[in-house]
Amino acid sequence: MTIPKPDAVDQILAQWNRERPDLDVSAMGPLGRLARLRTHLSREIDAVLSAHGLNSSTFDVLATLRRSGAPYRLSPSDLMATMMVTSGTMTNRIDQLEKQGLVERLPNPDDRRGLLVALTPKGRALVDEAVTAHVANQEQLMAALNLEERQALDTLLRRYLSAFE
Template sequence: MQTRPLLERIDRDWRAAQPGLDPSPMRRVILLARTASQLARGVEQVQGRHGLNGAQADLLFTLYRSAPPEGLTPGDLASLSAITPASTTNRLDTLEERGLVHRGPDPADARSRRVRLTPAGRAQVEALLPEHLRNEERLLSVLSEAEQAELERLLLKLVNGLEGG
């Protein structure tokens, strides 16, 4: 079911089941969840054409933009990316098997490892990045630049409150 009719149905059903209940918080959370799901699906379509899923692409993008030449520790990589630390190791295993990242010893701490892009990984990011950005622009294009800025402001306010900041 499309989102707008679903939200209207939820309103009608709640009015019938609990006439005094205000279901607007439920509607808004459902709307955010469905929006996030649609955006993720749209982003992953492009990444999939490059043989990556969203988490793998995010790790490659993070290494490309944030890693010093010696790489990042897996913990630093997890904290700088959009995926959970628990997911990082499995994703790195796959990316390393494909020759896109290299995990090696940390010269400053023999107990630690550093992750860095290989030349193939750097080439993969450089091939994906322009299409990825065009796709995200397309996904957001139903909103004007001013609306996108306002959406970003409101989402930052919401996530800051949820994170306790």
């Protein structure tokens, strides 16, 4: 593995090491790079989703319904659990998607007081088109790493994420 050339985070670390040599700023390196990567990746992902008339929030709802399998419907609370948002936020997202004809609210046959959120045919077609473009974009975004590096990064990030979840 070749060592990459110094980046903006290296410059920040050098400045802190010069100004505050008493601090161990080594954790700032990976965290700063993750933050900067998030900004770059979000920009690229948002551009692809926007080309399909979606944003990351609306795509998340449609993709969650689509990957749940036929008949592509979930309760609002099940949707909320996978997306880690409040009920008010979830209601707002469902309202937006319903106005666009991408989802519909249906009575829950297992709970007379409950509802299910279901993909409409229009919603399914859109999310299938968007997820195809999204996956191709993700592949491009990871192209700087070979398969072995991707697997190593994934393993490290999984371990790191598990400390929080």
